Amino acid sequence: MSNKQSFNVCFCFQRKFRLWMAEPPEDIKNLFDLYAENGTMTIDGLQKFLIEFQGESSATKEDAHAIFNNLKHLNIFQRKDLDLDAFFRYLLGDLNPPLSSKVHHDMNSPLAHYFLFTGHNSYLKGNQLSSNSSVRPIINALQQGVRVIELDLWPSSKKNDVKVRHGRTLTSSVDLVKCLRAIKDNAFVASEYPVVITFEDHLPSNLQAIVATMLTETFGDMLYSPHSESLTEFPSPASLKRKILISTKPPKYPESQKPRDQSGSTDHKESEQDDEEDEDKDEENAIPEYKQLIAIHAGKPKRGLDKWHIDPNKVRRLSLSEQQLENETRTRGSDIVRFTQRNLLRVYPKGTRLNSSNYKPMLAWTHGAQMVAFNMQGHGKHLWIMEGMFRANGGCGYVKKPEFLLASPNNEVFDPNASLPVKKTLKVKVYMGDGWRLDFHRTHFDLCSPPDFYVRVGIEGVPRDKTKMLKTEPIEDQWVPVWNKEFTFPLRVPELAVLRVEVNEYDTPARHDFGGQTCLPIRELRTGIRAVPLHSERGQKYRSVRLLMRFELTNEV
Structure with a gap:
């Protein structure tokens, strides 16, 4: 090795080694002195620190002892008590996270009382126009804790076959049965709470029968079938553990009218809510064995009624694009909040987000929208915020909505734009x-x-x-x-x-x-x-x- 090479290696090593020995910040040194005795911190001292400074009011001596044992297992220290270096390494380590890893919200309320970690076009690997469809994005989303998976169903060129693809685009397709099997195998890896599959359904009745068979054969007892066609209240996440729920709005065209799936046309979702047909008419064409598997019915209320109409005898899911939601909140904000107290609202990215970017989720959350659908294959600050929200409640994919977004005795409705005092x-x-x-x-x-x-x-x-x-x-x-x-x-x-x-x-x-x-x-x-x-x-x-x-x-x- 030349002298120059020796110098470079030595200099690099010295810079790394010199910076490895980090000094604890002054606050850490002062805290250690406050709870230590004769230069070390005992189990009693650590318990006192957890209660008095960390705000863990229920911390027990057993909790402090468990931390000692874990630190010894990690070879952070092997003495009887903690010295300053071991205390500092504990604070900076995995045993001292900023969030609880346990599910601690009440999980016995109706689904409408929760925010659900929701994906959009869950099968796409990249952009919305020309990327490949695959089961891999579905698996990744479920392993991350996503609880709502969206699949677009289209007839295949093969007879009696169904494909999943972003219709009227250049994206490739993937077999529906492969998607269903991927969901079955990964649904409860990250969370035991229910997975909702939302279908964008473009199938004639004969293919709906095939899908019904696929669902029952793939999921078996995992598939939740409602006892009645119209629920008056959604079941709770706790009652649906390890269950798969289907949510869809069957298409309104008759069986003889097979949908075309052509490249270059705009996404149908942008005009979905302008459909003049009511949901009862739409479901007339759905065959019974398919219809009975729909746990969460999607669509608009009967003809002539406002989209925010609340039916005391039925709950349902409504879908809006991000732009439609923004427009509606300008004049109907309180109506939206009231609607989401019992019903589900799904918000999805506008059709111009061809690069799979995402939108600001907070507007939807502050109006009670439970399913804020995101392109999980994207990245950027909006997706980071989404991921941050669902680090709550142990990362189980369900976050209980604040009480002010639920029904109140005096019928007051939360207004996110109100001039509120600092809380x-x-x-x-x-x-x-x-x-x-x-x-x-x-x-x-x-x-x-x-x-x-x-x-x-x-x-x-x-x-x-x-x-x-x-x-x-x-x-x-x-x-x-x-x-x-x-x-x-x-x-x-x-x-x-x-x-x-x-x-x-x-x-x-x-x-x-x-x-x-x-x-x-x-x-x-x-x-x-x-x-x-x-x-x-x-x-x-x-x-x-x-x-x-x-x-x-x-x-x-």
Whole structure:
């Protein structure tokens, strides 16, 4: 090895080694001194820390003992009690997450009382116009916790066969039976709560019979069949564990009129809600064995009635494009909220999103929409917010709606644009970050050139809570950057607010390399000092990259 090569290797090693020994922030040192005795922290001291500082009021000595045992199993320490280094590594490790991993919402209310993690065109691998259809996106979505899968059903060129494809486009097709089998095999990997399959149905009656047979043979007892044609109330997620539900609106054309699936035409979904036929007329053409498998009926009310009409004897699902929802909320916001107290509202991306981009989900959530359908193969901040919302409730894919979006005794209806008082104040302190060196093959940073990281923090929520992203200063040439920066956010509707966190490397004023992101539902945040895992632009969780942050929530009203 030449002298120059030796120098480069040695210099790179020295830079890495020098930065490996991160000093605990001053707050951590002070906390350790507060709860330690004679330089170490006992199980009793750790329990006291969990209760008094971390806000874990029910923490027991057994909980603290379990943390000790896990730290020893991870070879973080082998002594009797914790020293400062072990305490610091505990705070920055997997044993100290910002959210609970357990399902803790009431799961015994009707489906209409929950937000459901919902996919759009769940079979597409890429764009909406020319990408391939496959079972792989369906599997990925289910393994991520998505609970609503959308399949578009079209007649195949083969007799008595059904394909899944984005109709009237250049996308390829995939066999329906393959999609159904993929759903069966992966439906309950991430969550035991029900999976809803929404069909965009373009089939004549003879093919509906074939689909009915496919469904019953594939799912068997997993398939939920309602006891009556029209439910007066949806069942609860708890009562539907490990069940598959079908939701569709059969097409209105007679059996003899076979639909054409031609390339180049616009998506039918944009005009779906302008259909003048009522749902009863539509379902006249559905054969009985297919119709009886529909657990959630979709469509408009009978002719002449307003789309937000509430039938006391029937519940149903209505679908709107993002643009239609935006238009409706301008004048009918309170009607939409009332409708979603008992019925389901599905919102889907407008047809011009050919690149599989997504829209702002908060408008739909604040009006009670349960199924906010997203292109899960996309990426970007709107999808990050969606993923963040559904990290709540143990990531089971069902999040209980706040009480103010449900029926109230005095019939008051929530208005997201109202001038509300500040309810809570969130203080967020960003201490430091670590892990990029261990994940360098995923984050693509040069090991011999430590980045200049900075953090951006902001709120997504109702209009009065939404903030611009605030940021720390860049820390130059550090694999373990320390910022010690605090941010304060007044919140009027914390129940619907999501905290956005993003790390970038400052390169030049025109170029900032991505370093990680996460979104966290604020009503689920565990207070105190927490290790916050970061994710890639595509939403994959990094193995080691995380921030050490402190969260403090105080009541204002």
